[in-house]
Amino acid sequence: MPASPIALAGVLFDKDGTLLDFDATWGPATREVLETLAGGDAGRFRALAEIGGYLPDSGSFRPDSPIIGGDTTEFAPAWALILGKAPDEAFADQVNHLYRAASLRHLTAYDDVGPVIEGLRAEGLAVGLATNDSERTARAHLGALGLLDRFGYIAGYDSGWGGKPQPGMVTAFAVHAKADPQAIVLVGDSPHDIEAARRAGAFAIGIARTRRAADTLGNSPDLVIGSLAELPEALASRFALPARVA
Numbered sequence: 001m002p003a004s005p006i007a008l009a010g011v012l013f014d015k016d017g018t019l020l021d022f023d024a025t026w027g028p029a030t031r032e033v034l035e036t037l038a039g040g041d042a043g044r045f046r047a048l049a050e051i052g053g054y055l056p057d058s059g060s061f062r063p064d065s066p067i068i069g070g071d072t073t074e075f076a077p078a079w080a081l082i083l084g085k086a087p088d089e090a091f092a093d094q095v096n097h098l099y100r101a102a103s104l105r106h107l108t109a110y111d112d113v114g115p116v117i118e119g120l121r122a123e124g125l126a127v128g129l130a131t132n133d134s135e136r137t138a139r140a141h142l143g144a145l146g147l148l149d150r151f152g153y154i155a156g157y158d159s160g161w162g163g164k165p166q167p168g169m170v171t172a173f174a175v176h177a178k179a180d181p182q183a184i185v186l187v188g189d190s191p192h193d194i195e196a197a198r199r200a201g202a203f204a205i206g207i208a209r210t211r212r213a214a215d216t217l218g219n220s221p222d223l224v225i226g227s228l229a230e231l232p233e234a235l236a237s238r239f240a241l242p243a244r245v246a
């Protein structure tokens, strides 16, 4: 007899590449941010793009781009040095401000996001967001998508829990959901997501919406899905769901 499944308490989502189409949102946004920062200097634009792992010709990103999995502190200091500015918090704030405005102009969510999140809430699950973006930008994105009130927990790299792959955002979500970490699922598209879930003791689902995500995730997650449309079945196969237990 298999052990009875753990009762799932909540699902914590990564944002970029999981809810948002990464290249469609951050490709044009990055071009605008770099053009603003470089101020028309083509050499500086190229140097900033190289550090960010941004590929101007295709509007895409290298798999190891710090803009994909990292937070602002992982690339802004190097950008500041290229621009002859102090690599300080004020410059990181300026970068976050430029990115918030540019990403809102190009914000592109996947079609399956809204229905799946409604379904999870109907199952009685806590729903959260854990992103290496700033919390303020994350809230602006969810607001623009009409989803802000669907998330009971929203954390960015600057919310006080640390960024991924540190486990703090996942652990704090478990506290929010009044559950053990093993009753929490994290869904994300990068190795940082999987490692954060592991270190917190949560279940790690990789989402491979693109070939790049499939390649970088490899077989490290507990489970890999191709889109959020596959999530309800994946959860039901591994966990007991509260609305069905009650």
Ligand SMILES: [Mg+2]
Binding pocket: 014, 015, 016, 017, 018, 068, 069, 188, 189, 190
């Ligand atoms: Mg991501």
